[in-house]
Amino acid sequence: MSLLQITNATQRFGGVVAVNNVTLHVEPGEVFALVGPNGAGKSTVFNLISRFYTPAEGSITFDGHDLLALTSDRIPSLGIARTFQNIELFEQATVLQNLLVGRTRHRRTNILSEIFFTPNARREEVKHREAVEQVIDFLDLQAYRDKMIAGLPYGVRKVVELGRALATEPKLLLLDEPASGLSVEETQDMAFWIEDIQKQMGITVLMVEHDMGLVSAVANRVMALAEGAELATGTPSQVQSHPAVIEAYLGTSGIQKGGQNAGEKTTKKAANKGGKAA
């Protein structure tokens, strides 16, 4: 049985159909990538799984649980962790504290035992810190563990966010553009980590990514989306050579059609300007 199953999900924002009748399944242990041009609805799929949005139609099940019956803060307890496209860390806290927040789903203490800091609370706290230190070790974050997020460079923040998701000990990891804004070396590190996460930790990964190099290096299967709808699904090379995908990325050949596209673009721009002026 697949780990994550999205069936005929549709999400509309007013008149815009962000996700149009998308069906996908993620098998345990695989790395599944969503690719597509900007505005294709990739991040919206993530937000549907995180339950920030409720789909207009369709169903989402994870590990036998109906996700649509749960609120967004209940999702991590099933074993789904995520990162964000524009890093969403806790700015006024240290790296260590950020990772410790990732342990929320393993909290076994209540407000009373925490306020009195009972021996049990101390034991739990040590356990959380042990788990977090392993993540720090895995991602080479030792140099930053006591630093405030607010002062960290972009590349490190990206890694901290990955670490925070790993600290939840998930079954399914949702990575929203893990390599965006990273240098070539950092992207390579990210590729190795994703591979390790899949093979050593046995965590299933669902990711959105524009960097086709990274996608073909780590992904087992790829789904290409455009304008909210599925274009093609298959291995990275299959999807890359799929005619519909090439069309979505590069447009079709033929001078006349190209001209039409260009014309469309200018009208769009004009419309935008009009909107701004209004």
Add this chain to the structure above:
Amino acid sequence: MRFVFKTSYDADIRWFKHGPQMFWYGLLLVFMLALPLYFVWDGNPYLLGEFTGVLIFSIATMGLMLLTGQTGLASLGHACFMAMGCYANIKLLESGVPWLISFPLAGLLAGFFGTLIVSPVLRLHGVYLALATLAMAIITGDVIDLTERWTGGVAGIAVPDISIFGYQINKYANPYAFYYVVLAVVIIVVAFYRNLLRTPLGRSFAAVRDSEVSAQAMGINLAKTKATSFFLSCTAAGLAGALFGHSAGYVTNETFDIVMSITLFLAIVVGGLGFIHGAFLGAIISGLIPVLIANGRTMLSTSFDINLNIPGLESAIFASIVIAFILFEPMGIYGRWLKIRTYFELFPFYRKDMFKRQKSYLKTERVQ
């Protein structure tokens, strides 16, 4: 600069980072414990009363600090919860409940009813929540007026003395004992506060403050966490209110007015948002300024024959101090102290932007 070599998880968990830090806080505790001895020797406990007042106020500022500094929820109506604690304590004492039970119970009642009243507006953010709580501060006096049967309304109500196992403590008859009672409460509240900061609940407060979206994505229930923060904050305010009642001896509908609410908020901003130290420094400043102004006035009139009897002078001076802080030192007194310390620790490598702070307190909710 001091480097702490951490060899166990306890090094990150325990209250004091290193030995010398423990020594200095120990010294502070000894100083606080020995303080009344000076006044016994001096024979005039007036200033000890001021110290006690500052300590009581610091319990309330700690409560508000937990809410605003730690959880990022602004409240401009905390005197309302102090009033709840105060009147609950009086009523419990009058009905014969011993102080050792009535006092903590008064705090919990303030916490419970405070959270209950606030729960409809907890979904609001930043300025809107501040406005809703401001409204609460405004109606506090009127509600006390309307419930005159229990609260005494405009005429006021006398606060019974503290009685611990038959030992009567009155602020005027026995200021030293009252000081120790307040100090004990302060120490307990600080200990709870510190424990909170090193456990999951305290971290979830910071998570809600800095990014609601990712707090949710990490499994934190926003409504529950905010309500918990309000509960703890109102409980501390209730305890402070109960002690304030004992300190004043007599409370009316004007005791817990809107000025007190705003003073509380300003105190934590001036002290430094997000730090326990800030709560104390703010309490000291807001307690000291009226005393300094009064003394300055006396000095001016006796030594220089200048009479400054301008109404509203105290508020004006306090307000200008606050404006100056928001303009020049948004991190408050404690933030300034941290900067000075870091400057010397890292000399000559200190950078001006090392403490740059994102305006996270009024951030709107966003999803991407």
